[in-house]
Amino acid sequence: MSSKRKLPASQSSQEIDGDSNVNRSEDSFRSHICLVCGDTAxxxxxxxxxxxxxxIFFRRNGFRPGxxxxxxxxxxxxxxxxxRHTCTDCRLTKCTTMGMCSDLIRKDTKKLERSSLKQSCTTDQSTFQQVITVLQLVTSNTSNILQIDQSSHFDSQWTLLSNIVHSHDTxxxxxxxxxxxxxxxxxxxESYSNVINPIEIINQMCISMQSFISSSPDFRVLTLSEQTSLFERNLHGVxxxxxxxxxxxTGILRIPKYLNAFITIYGSDVMLSLRHTVDQLDPDPTLIKIILIILAFSSNCLIVNTNKTMERDSLLDGTFRLLGSQNVYVELLWKYLISKYGYGDSVLRFTRLIQIILCVIKKLGIVYTNNTTHRTISDGVTAKTKQILATNENDRTLLWGKV
Structure with missing residues (x-):
């Protein structure tokens, strides 16, 4: 038995509310769920x-898939x-897959034009033509402007992502x-002592992160005192x-010689806990690189107050500048997650990342407070960073972005 939906006599069997209909089961129609994005339909x-x-999306893009x-x-x-707003290509493909046809847009357009002519039959013909022409121009220009703005915004965000990854890897x-x-x-x-040196490995990580953060234009626009304060607050956590x-x-914690060398400084409990955290880390390195630049512009990543005057420095007076930079990177992180993993998986990945970050920061505070060797290394890094910043205060050469 046919399950086609019955239409009123005044309507065509192929058109509903100005849009053409193809054969769909009665169950699909009653579900009231958009076949493309799952919204109410x-x-x-x-x-x-x-x-x-x-x-609206298909009407705007259906004629121009190329x-x-x-x-x-x-x-x-x-x-x-x-x-649904993240990838135009995949959304248009799904529209077509679900049965949407660009030829039906023409029929809808013609019907709207006929309706407009009937309603305006008593108006002056020349005035009518002028109004139609203006409306077409406005609609066309508005559509073009929106598409240009969206394309420009899209391009700038993925350029930013590329810059972050390139800067980190450099x-x-x-x-x-x-x-x-x-x-x-x-x-x-005899060469082991030179190669397996935990302090030197930590120093290299510090230099790498310091250079990575310093290459950002968001960092370069800060004053010297703000830059120094930012590193004091966040470099340890980053x-x-x-x-x-x-x-x-690198997998060096799976190599006994390296693991034992770090245990001599941090103890077995800390290192085994760190190795467990490493195993729980998200396998996508791009996510971690974006998180690093987000943490770099936090108001405080180290829960231990190492500077008694830190609460009165100029950085807190300009916290909104940090939040502005951080919001840009957080938005980029979320759009990257959504575009690659979809909403459900993105929520799970983001939640796990936050858990790991909080766990790392908590353990960092304990280690900094209780481990004299680590505290000496960290304080030495901070002092050296201040010196480098003071020396390079006038250096405005950027790896990416503009001042």
């Missing part, structure tokens, strides 16, 4: 049950209510450390979180 638009947002920006993730983006010593660890069996016993990525990528 009550009308079949251009051949598929879809919401108002997807209808002009849509290509997907950056191999056409694997999940399209739902939260992510200053990273992980590849060098990995090469050294792989060549460890060929080294003589390095602690960075160490999880460093140790996972």
């Amino acid at each position: 009550r009308i079949i638009n251009y051949g598929a049950l879809s919401c108002q947002s997807c209808k 002009g849509v920006r290509p997907c950056c993730f191999d056409k694997c983006c999940e399209i739902n209510i939260q992510s 200053f990273s010593t992980m590849s060098q450390m990995l090469l050294t660890a792989n060549n460890l069996p060929s080294l003589s016993v 390095i602690a979180f960075y160490s999880t990525l460093f140790f996972r990528h």
